[in-house]
Amino acid sequence: xxxxxxTDTPTRPLGQQHVVRLRTAPxxxxxxxxxxxxxxGQKAVARFQEMExxxxxxxxxVNEGRMQAVAENCPHHPSPITHHHxxxxxxxxxxxxxxxxxxxxxxxxLEAMNCGKHVAIEVPAxxxxxxxWALVDTAERTRCHCTMLENCCYDSxxxxxxxxxxxxxxxxxxxxxxxxxxxIGDRWTPWRIEANRQLRGxxxxxxxxxxxxxxxxxxxxxxxxxxxxxxxxxxQRSDFRNGEHTTTLMRTRLGKTILLQHNVVSPHxxxxxxxxxxxxxxxESSDFTPHNLMSQRMDRRLVHCLHHGLPLDIDVxxxxxxxxxxxxxxxxxxxxxxxxxFPDFTRS
Numbered sequence: 485x486x487x488x489x490x491t492d493t494p495t496r497p498l499g500q501q502h503v504v505r506l507r508t509a510p511x512x513x514x515x516x517x518x519x520x521x522x523x524x525g526q527k528a529v530a531r532f533q534e535m536e537x538x539x540x541x542x543x544x545x546v547n548e549g550r551m552q553a554v555a556e557n558c559p560h561h562p563s564p565i566t567h568h569h570x571x572x573x574x575x576x577x578x579x580x581x582x583x584x585x586x587x588x589x590x591x592x593x594l595e596a597m598n599c600g601k602h603v604a605i606e607v608p609a610x611x612x613x614x615x616x617w618a619l620v621d622t623a624e625r626t627r628c629h630c631t632m633l634e635n636c637c638y639d640s641x642x643x644x645x646x647x648x649x650x651x652x653x654x655x656x657x658x659x660x661x662x663x664x665x666x667x668i669g670d671r672w673t674p675w676r677i678e679a680n681r682q683l684r685g686x687x688x689x690x691x692x693x694x695x696x697x698x699x700x701x702x703x704x705x706x707x708x709x710x711x712x713x714x715x716x717x718x719x720q721r722s723d724f725r726n727g728e729h730t731t732t733l734m735r736t737r738l739g740k741t742i743l744l745q746h747n748v749v750s751p752h753x754x755x756x757x758x759x760x761x762x763x764x765x766x767x768e769s770s771d772f773t774p775h776n777l778m779s780q781r782m783d784r785r786l787v788h789c790l791h792h793g794l795p796l797d798i799d800v801x802x803x804x805x806x807x808x809x810x811x812x813x814x815x816x817x818x819x820x821x822x823x824x825x826f827p828d829f830t831r832s
Contacts, residue, residue, distance in 0.1 A: 488710060488823040489815055491613065496831045500624045503800060504703070504830060508602070508629060510793035511578050517542035517571045517601075518562075519592055520583035521554050524606055527776065528581060529558055531783050537791045541576045544568050572596040579790065581633075582606060585675040590615040593630060597622045602629040604786060607690045608807045611683075613827065616804035620829050623800040630800040631786065632807075634694040636756060637798065638781035641769040642695040645760055649699055654762030657699050661759040662692020663745035665752050680726040685713060685813035686746040687726060691756050693806040694798070696742045699760060703801045707737045708826040713813035720749050732813045734826065744809065804829040 496502075516532060518525050521543060532540050540560040545551040548566065555564040565571050572580060572595045580596035582589055582605045590610050593603040609632045610616045623630040636642065648654055664686075668676070679687055700706055711734045715727025728749050734742040745757055758769035789796050808827065816824045 488825045489819055490825050491812070491815075491827050493827045493829075493831060494617065496624070497621070500621075502830050502832070503624055503627065505795040506627065506629060506799065507793055507795055508627070508790075511790050512537070514538045514787050514790045515541045515576055515578045516581050517544065517565075517574065517577035517579070518581045518583065519544045519568045519571060520585075520606075521545040521547070521550050522583065525583035526554060527779065528583060528783070529554055531776075531780055533559055535784060535787060538787045542571050542574055544571045568592050569595065572599045572601060577601055579604060585673070586611060586679060587675060590619060594618055594622050597626045597628040597630060600626065600628065602631075602790065604631050604633055605803070606633050608632075608688060608810065609803045610807040611679075611687075611810055613808055613811045616808050616827075616829065620800050620804050629790070629796055630803060631796045631798045632690065632694075632803045633779075633782060634690050634798060634806070635775065635778035635782045636691045637694045637698060638778045638785070639695070639758075639769070639771075639773045641758065641767075641771075641773065642698075645767055645769075646695075646698055649760075649762070653764065654760070654767075655764030657740065657760060657762050659741045659743070659761040660696035660699050661743040661745075661757055662696050663747075663755070663757040664688045664691045665745060665747050665755045665757060667751055667754075668748045680721070680724045680748075682725060683810075683814065684715070684726050684817055685811065686730045686732050686744055686809050688746060688748070689732070689744055689809035689813075690806040692744045692758070693742070693809055694802070695758065696744075697802060697805060700736060700740055700742070702736070702805060703830050703832075706740065707828060707832075708734050708742070708805065709737050710735045711809070711812045711816060711824045711826050712821060713816040713824075714821045715817055718749070724749075727817075730813060730817075732809060732816075801829045
């Protein structure tokens with residue numbers, strides 16, 4: 485029998501406590517600094533302009549012309565600031581909202597939390613287990629919120645399914661499927677191409693992982709224990725190290741399972757392949773909710789929780805668990821599809 489690959493679960497530093505259901509002081513008007521003003525960042529600026537109890541105070545981007553244009557056209561009149569270091573240190577920011585490329589997500593979030601700021605990070609928030617642990621350790625030490633901008637958790641189908649599950653209408657949820665089947669086509673960015681050239685595994689797991697873990701109450705009443713992953717040859721992109729189609733299966737302590745799939749190359753209609761199996765009924769999604777509507781719900785909920793001092797829907801342990809799939813799937817694949825022991829990020 486093949487032994488599971490062990491992954492480290494470090495001990496919590498003396499005096500450091502977990503931040504499950506973390507509450508912080510209510511913020512009357514949430515002051516937001518946005519780092520990264522590409523497509524995602526500019527859409528976030530537009531969404532925040534329509535909301536109460538929030539104000540964009542600072543914007544930051546490496547493209548100074550774009551940054552100046554956003555600042556001038558935003559009714560909040562945010563100040564443009566050329567480096568994220570200064571934004572993180574600013575006394576005029578409560579929440580650092582990170583919309584940069586993947587590689588810079590974790591470093592900016594760590595700096596912001598170390599400056600006493602709450603952080604909201606575009607997906608994926610982290611690419612490695614080391615980054616996942618760094619986010620957890622820093623959030624625990626600083627007692628700052630660290631959340632991820634996983635808007636698929638605010639999809640209409642998921643919200644209705646989650647409500648039905650919590651009412652008990654579906655019985656016990658025993659299996660959840662999700663994924664990211666989304667051909668990139670001609671929209672490949674240089675940093676995304678480089679990630680697929682250098683890395684292997686499910687590089688974008690959180691769209692499927694987030695809803696699945698919320699339904700299974702992961703790190704609240706259950707815990708993922710084991711992961712197994714395999715991939716196909718990169719048939720259409722010989723320059724990629726990453727397989728064309730990656731499949732990952734996980735099992736929890738209570739004997740439930742999660743199935744994720746990832747493919748950004750093969751011709752296919754966009755789908756998150758969302759399927760939920762309960763002991764009373766099963767349901768399957770058709771992915772109808774517009775992206776911007778999910779993001780509006782996500783941002784409004786985030787501001788509402790910060791304004792009222794409530795725990796966030798997505799905490800730092802969710803962030804770590806959902807993002808950890810990337811490196812764990814690589815470890816499984818590169819070791820002959822071996823089972824990998826899933827870390828306990830709460831160290832409970």
